[in-house]
Each structure stands twice: as structure tokens, then as C-alpha cells.
Amino acid sequence: MKFVTGCKATSAKVVCCPGLVAYGGPAISVNRHLPCGVTCAGKGFGSSKPQTEQKQARKKKKQQGVGSIDGGSKNAVEKAVRIAEGGRVHPVDAKQAAKGKLQFVTVKNWGSGEQADLGDLQVDSVSPALSSDAQRPFAEQLARHLELLEAQGSLKVAQADNARPLPPFDRWSFNERCYVQYLADQQSVHCILEAAIADATTVANTEHYGDQESGKGVWAALDRFTESRGLDRSLEVAADLNNLAKASSLPAQELAPQASPQAEAYGSYVSRLGRECVEGETLAERRQAGLRLLANAYCVQLTHLTSGMRIGASAADKLGLAPIRALHFYENYDDAKVRADPLRAFLGNVNAAGLALSSAEKRAVMDELERALPKIGQLLSSLAHED
Numbered sequence: 001m002k003f004v005t006g007c008k009a010t011s012a013k014v015v016c017c018p019g020l021v022a023y024g025g026p027a028i029s030v031n032r033h034l035p036c037g038v039t040c041a042g043k044g045f046g047s048s049k050p051q052t053e054q055k056q057a058r059k060k061k062k063q064q065g066v067g068s069i070d071g072g073s074k075n076a077v078e079k080a081v082r083i084a085e086g087g088r089v090h091p092v093d094a095k096q097a098a099k100g101k102l103q104f105v106t107v108k109n110w111g112s113g114e115q116a117d118l119g120d121l122q123v124d125s126v127s128p129a130l131s132s133d134a135q136r137p138f139a140e141q142l143a144r145h146l147e148l149l150e151a152q153g154s155l156k157v158a159q160a161d162n163a164r165p166l167p168p169f170d171r172w173s174f175n176e177r178c179y180v181q182y183l184a185d186q187q188s189v190h191c192i193l194e195a196a197i198a199d200a201t202t203v204a205n206t207e208h209y210g211d212q213e214s215g216k217g218v219w220a221a222l223d224r225f226t227e228s229r230g231l232d233r234s235l236e237v238a239a240d241l242n243n244l245a246k247a248s249s250l251p252a253q254e255l256a257p258q259a260s261p262q263a264e265a266y267g268s269y270v271s272r273l274g275r276e277c278v279e280g281e282t283l284a285e286r287r288q289a290g291l292r293l294l295a296n297a298y299c300v301q302l303t304h305l306t307s308g309m310r311i312g313a314s315a316a317d318k319l320g321l322a323p324i325r326a327l328h329f330y331e332n333y334d335d336a337k338v339r340a341d342p343l344r345a346f347l348g349n350v351n352a353a354g355l356a357l358s359s360a361e362k363r364a365v366m367d368e369l370e371r372a373l374p375k376i377g378q379l380l381s382s383l384a385h386e387d
Helices: 051-064 075-081 094-098 115-120 138-151 176-207 216-225 234-247 261-279 283-305 307-319 336-340 342-356 359-380
Strands: 102-109 122-128
Touching (some): 138 342, 176 234, 176 307, 283 342, 336 342
16 A cells, blocks of 8 residues: 655645555655646645746755655655655665664665675665664654555555456546545544544543553553544544535435445444553553554544545545535644644644654554554545546
8 A cells, every 4th residue: 555645735725746656556756757736726725836946846855865854744754655766776875784774675786796796786775774763753753664564565455366456546436426435434434533532542531540650651642643633534524425415416325325344344443442442451451552543543644634635636626526615524624723734733743642652652553554554545445446
């Protein structure tokens, strides 16, 4: 599973920078290949920057050094999906390798194979070991771990052996029935996730086991994903479904579909984690469930704020969602600061959560990513096919 990144919801239209593919297909560099402005003029999504301004920004970034990533910026998420760099080649840094910072490399050219030539090997990818990232912002640590999992093939969405290859994004099905099903699945999952987090943090505070020195950071970290942070989406999806129903000519039963089997399965998984946070026999079990729930909250919000924005842009363009006020999922945030840049707000929450966690607790969050993301990828199945 791969993501689109750098999509920012604004008051006019959505700007989607390269980096997708949310559900199958080749990984794409966030810096190249896709047009930087996937826009929906007049559909309620924001404007793209002029080409000259984009080039100047890229040139400035290159001069500053691509390797320096601010965990509070969109670059931390971009790092998570910058898997394939096309023809870019990175020579092995002997000093870095000597310090044990190279986890693995993919060799592009073995040359003659002679011992004398091995010092000049060229590689396609270099993944830093997680131990070298311990002091980085948590958002960047997670992004780098996602990159590693992607390179290892651990984030692929399971498909039947005889299943058709997934179509490219521009051929996904955005008819009204498919999009309504997508929203119904999203509403179900977001509602269950938000309830699980609310219950877990409320009970931790009520029972005061969140005050205990050992592991109390888990509940402080999970609190960064509660309703008070302004990123909950279940009510906004419900508003979109309601406005679609008012404007649609589809039969009523098709405008209020049940959650798909994929959404039900994932919702059940998240719900179980929420129950374990509250009902686990030991505090250690509750804390472990809390860390796994945190990882799923991270993945759900990350997916919406990246791949989900491209989906919203396409749906707005093809279904005319702005005139019927069916863009709440992508645009409506009560907090003005969150509304100005929800992705930045999300990354700030992730970094704050990381400050509350120990190294072992961060590792537990990372271990859950390869279970969570493929499950979330399956929620796109209602769109990821051709009509």
C-alpha cells in the first residue's frame, strides 16, 4: 500500500502533490512525475502555485538539503512515501556504513565484481536503521519506518490470486454509488475509532491508572488523538452523506448503505483494541492495547489527510460536490488553526505524542503499522476498480 502525500485542503480547492498510490500501483517520488496541482476549480478546493514558484521552491529545498526533515512539516509525511526515486542513485557513504547506520541497500550496479571495484558500488535505496532516528521527531520516525516497511513489501494490500490488477488512480470508479459506499465505510471506521479513543482516555483518567509513573505516557499520547484536538471526522462524513442524499436521484436504500465487509472487519479490530484498553486484565495489557490503538489512529488520520484529499478532489470534480455542500469531510474544521493546515496540526499531535512515549513504547506503535495500514487500504476497494 502506498500513499499520496502533500495534499492540503484549503478554502477553494485541493492541491495534491506527488506521492500516491493509495491502493496498489507503483510508488512515485514526491518530488517528480505527478502534476503538482490536481485541482478542482469551483468545487471548493484551493489553488495551486504557479509553475515558476514551484520550481523556485524546489530549487531552494535542494539548496537547503533534502536530508534535513522538520518533523513538524509536511516533509515528514513525504518521507514516508518517497520510496521509488526513479533513476536517482545514492552512492554508499563509507563513514555512515562504518557507524552502522545503513540497514540495507539495493545495489544498482555491481560493476565488474572485482574486490577493487566494490568501494564504488551504486545503490538505488538506503534506509537508515531506526536506532539512528531516536532523537528525531516522532512523525519523522514513523515516516521512516513506513518507508522501510514499504521497501520490504510489508504494506501490500492482500488480493486474491485471480484478482485483476488494480487500475491506475485516474481510472478508479467515482460514480455516485461507489463514492457513497466509500463515505459510508469511512464514517463507520472514524466513528468506531473516535469512540474507542474517547473511552480509553476517559477510563484511564477516571480510574487514575493513567497517573501511574510506569506507562502513563501512553494515555497522554493517545489524548493527542481525541476530539479536543479538532481532527475527528465522523460527524463531517455524516454531514456529507446527508447532503448527498438530499440532492441525489438514487433510491433511498442506496444512499444509506451498510458498511462494507472490509470496513466491518477493520471496525471490529479497532473496537477490540478499544475494549482491551478498558478491560484488559493487567495495566500492561491495557497500555499495549493503547499503543496499538494510537498506531491505528495515526494511520487513519494520515491516510485521510494524504490519499483521502486526492480522492476528495476527484470526487468533487466528477460529482459536483461543492454546490450541494458535500465537502465537509475534507474542509470543515471548527478550530481555525487546524482548518488553516490540518496536516500540520496532525503532525504536531504526532510529535507531541512521541514526547510522552518511551523508546519501547514508540517501537510498539511502529510494530502495529504493518498490521494497520493494509487493513485501511482495503477501505478503498469501493473506488479502486473500473466501472
